[in-house]
Amino acid sequence: MTAERSVAGSRAPEHYSPGRMTPFSINAFTVTSALGCGLAAQLDMLVGRRSGLRANDFTEHELATWIGRVGGLETAPLPERFSEWDCRNNRLAWLALQQDGLLDAIARARARHGAGRIALLLGTSTSSIGATEEAYRRLTPDGQFPAALRRPIIHTAHSLGGFVQRALGLDGICATIATACSSSVKVFAQAARLMRCGLADAAVVGGVDTLCGSVLFGFNSLELVSTEPCRPFDVNRRGISIGEAGGFALLERDGAGPWLLGYGESSDAHHMSSPHPDGLGARLAIGDALARSGLAAADIGYINLHGTASARNDEVEARVIGDLFPATTHASSTKGWTGHALGAAGYLESAISLLAIQHGIAPGNLNTTTLDPACGPQIRLDNAPLARPVALSQSFGFGGSNCVLAFGTERPH
Amino acid sequence: MNAAMQQETFVDGISFWAQRLPGWEIAGAVLAGRADPPVVAGRRPSPELLPPAERRRAPDSVALAMEVAAGACAAAAVDPAGLASVFATTHADLAITDYLCETLVRAPLHTSPTRFHNSVHNAAAGYWCIATGCHAPYTTLSVHEYSFAAGLFETLLQVASDGRPVLYVAFDIEACGPLAPITVSHGLLGAGLVLSPVRTATSRARLSWSTRPGGGAQSTAARSANTELIGGNAMAACLPFYEALAAGGGPVTLALGPDLLLDVVLDSCAPAPP
Numbered sequence: 025m026t027a028e029r030s031v032a033g034s035r036a037p038e039h040y041s042p043g044r045m046t047p048f049s050i051n052a053f054t055v056t057s058a059l060g061c062g063l064a065a066q067l068d069m070l071v072g073r074r075s076g077l078r079a080n081d082f083t084e085h086e087l088a089t090w091i092g093r094v095g096g097l098e099t100a101p102l103p104e105r106f107s108e109w110d111c112r113n114n115r116l117a118w119l120a121l122q123q124d125g126l127l128d129a130i131a132r133a134r135a136r137h138g139a140g141r142i143a144l145l146l147g148t149s150t151s152s153i154g155a156t157e158e159a160y161r162r163l164t165p166d167g168q169f170p171a172a173l174r175r176p177i178i179h180t181a182h183s184l185g186g187f188v189q190r191a192l193g194l195d196g197i198c199a200t201i202a203t204a205c206s207s208s209v210k211v212f213a214q215a216a217r218l219m220r221c222g223l224a225d226a227a228v229v230g231g232v233d234t235l236c237g238s239v240l241f242g243f244n245s246l247e248l249v250s251t252e253p254c255r256p257f258d259v260n261r262r263g264i265s266i267g268e269a270g271g272f273a274l275l276e277r278d279g280a281g282p283w284l285l286g287y288g289e290s291s292d293a294h295h296m297s298s299p300h301p302d303g304l305g306a307r308l309a310i311g312d313a314l315a316r317s318g319l320a321a322a323d324i325g326y327i328n329l330h331g332t333a334s335a336r337n338d339e340v341e342a343r344v345i346g347d348l349f350p351a352t353t354h355a356s357s358t359k360g361w362t363g364h365a366l367g368a369a370g371y372l373e374s375a376i377s378l379l380a381i382q383h384g385i386a387p388g389n390l391n392t393t394t395l396d397p398a399c400g401p402q403i404r405l406d407n408a409p410l411a412r413p414v415a416l417s418q419s420f421g422f423g424g425s426n427c428v429l430a431f432g433t434e435r436p437h
Numbered sequence: 438m439n440a441a442m443q444q445e446t447f448v449d450g451i452s453f454w455a456q457r458l459p460g461w462e463i464a465g466a467v468l469a470g471r472a473d474p475p476v477v478a479g480r481r482p483s484p485e486l487l488p489p490a491e492r493r494r495a496p497d498s499v500a501l502a503m504e505v506a507a508g509a510c511a512a513a514a515v516d517p518a519g520l521a522s523v524f525a526t527t528h529a530d531l532a533i534t535d536y537l538c539e540t541l542v543r544a545p546l547h548t549s550p551t552r553f554h555n556s557v558h559n560a561a562a563g564y565w566c567i568a569t570g571c572h573a574p575y576t577t578l579s580v581h582e583y584s585f586a587a588g589l590f591e592t593l594l595q596v597a598s599d600g601r602p603v604l605y606v607a608f609d610i611e612a613c614g615p616l617a618p619i620t621v622s623h624g625l626l627g628a629g630l631v632l633s634p635v636r637t638a639t640s641r642a643r644l645s646w647s648t649r650p651g652g653g654a655q656s657t658a659a660r661s662a663n664t665e666l667i668g669g670n671a672m673a674a675c676l677p678f679y680e681a682l683a684a685g686g687g688p689v690t691l692a693l694g695p696d697l698l699l700d701v702v703l704d705s706c707a708p709a710p711p
């Protein structure tokens with residue numbers, strides 16, 4: 025920066041310390057992943073400790089890795105009235121919307137509040153770039169997109185938000201959030217701000233991200249892709265397994281819970297694709313989530329970790345957990361079950377955290393046999409009964425974007 | 438969606454960069470009809486926040502976003518470290534999207550790791566935080582043709598909700614390759630703001646806002662001569678807002694969605710006394 029741009033002597037914003045927030049009730053939620061469609065399928069696989077990962081059968085060009093693939097999307101086009109939006113990512117969104125009575129719950133909320141008072145905030149990393157990749161594979165001889173894929177709306181990030189807004193018939197605030205792997209947890213924070221300021225009475229939040237070539241080969245170029253099913257926090261972990269997922273939750277001020285108790289957001293300010301070496305951004309996000317929820321670290325029963333099974337993430341995250349939480353906290357990554365669903369991972373793991381506190385079961389890690397010595401007693405191999413129905417879900421993304429959510433079954437006094 | 442007029446917000450910093458309007462000093466005068474645009478278009482901004490080597494290597498999206506982010510903070514005399522931010526970009530870095538898709542067909546195992554991590558929608562925001570040492574959160578969003586209004590709305594919401602100043606950056610770059618006729622965007626266009634919940638020593642305008650149902654036909658149109666200067670950039674919908682700022686105030690209505698409008702009223706104001 026030159027002298028004229030110098031910030032010396034300029035106003036510095038005071039350090040922002042959030043106060044306790046009013047919780048919001050999650051009156052419906054669902055998720056679809058490699059574990060199956062809807063909540064019962066996720067719970068069944070989590071309890072039975074069965075992974076949804078399989079050897080890569082997705083890419084045309086061979087890539088030796090394991091993936092968390094949702095079955096059947098190739099043969100499940102969108103209904104005719106949505107054909108303009110048809111692509112793998114929106115098919116997964118549509119499939120996920122059909123599960124767990126979500127559409128009925130949203131219809132009832134629309135009747136209560138009006139279509140214009142329900143916000144729609146969805147996270148994704150790559151949205152429907154898979155359709156753009158397909159167009160490049162099938163270019164006409166003169167280098168144009170094939171006619172069937174000359175649909176501008178599926179070649180841009182808001183393909184997701186635009187489609188779901190149409191599918192749900194909502195007229196309120198709608199946005200597609202794309203902060204890489206923190207995308208679909210930050211939507212909970214945005215929904216809380218909107219309802220706190222009276223700009224919405226309810227919010228549908230969620231995330232959808234699907235397998236695509238650029239992500240598989242992109243992570244491969246970073247040497248982050250494992251040739252075996254990922255083993256979060258294992259001393260011999262070899263990298264990530266990429267997955268896909270989609271899901272949605274309905275948040276309102278009142279209800280029977282479970283409750284969004286707090287959120288914390290931060291930036292690493294360190295590197296585009298590698299975490300801060302001391303986990304500084306993660307610590308800030310955890311601290312703000314606890315402050316907003318009015319909880320102490322010892323109140324947390326379960327932490328769903330980012331736990332990608334990359335060498336750097338797991339080492340840094342294990343140290344952060346060891347420093348901040350007591351030995352009684354049960355922490356794990358569920359990516360051994362689902363793979364890393366990238367922009368949808370935060371939502372997927374929030375839904376798993378909600379299942380954990382509702383059903384009193386804390387998942388362990390899957391595929392992991394020997395924990396990294398960096399792990400404290402918080403990080404567990406096996407599933408266990410959950411001592412306290414309060415959970416954190418943490419997500420850290422490329423570009424150093426971090427977000428941590430706090431959930432509980434009881435509305436705090 | 439009916440919302441009462443929100444509490445006052447203040448515009449403390451303004452920045453703008455397009456090839457024919459390189460910087461707010463020039464852009465403000467041209468948008469207000471007080472000056473002619475430069476005859477020769479600039480190539481791309483060269484943000485001094487980046488070290489010289491990175492300044493050349495940075496993708497267009499990052500160079501552009503850094504330029505307007507730094508410009509808005511300098512105008513507001515606010516330290517970027519600690520400043521929460523919102524970044525809106527319709528398509529992020531279209532040149533990298535073209536590169537990734539083309540490489541995937543030709544030689545997927547030769548994908549560049551740097552270009553891959555620069556492909557995320559939030560790359561510019563990530564580099565901004567790295568360059569400024571900022572640990573405050575950022576949000577990056579796209580709402581297709583409503584992206585500028587949606588990002589402005591999210592910024593106003595964060596100012597109102599958290600009671601702290603927030604940086605807003607909106608940008609889009611040029612499309613290239615087979616994607617260009619489909620995802621149309623020409624040239625480089627970036628625009629920035631620092632919005633504050635209280636009047637400060639750098640406040641230039643008072644801003645009140647509300648939302649209401651309504652279609653895009655009711656939104657404010659930009660002056661056609663100005664539209665031609667940034668012709669066809671995907672973030673062109675920011676123009677009416679910056680025209681009002683250049684004119685010293687006025688009402689602006691922006692489409693926030695297919696059936697949702699954001700009404701903004703801007704009034705020039707004297708800075709708060711020191």
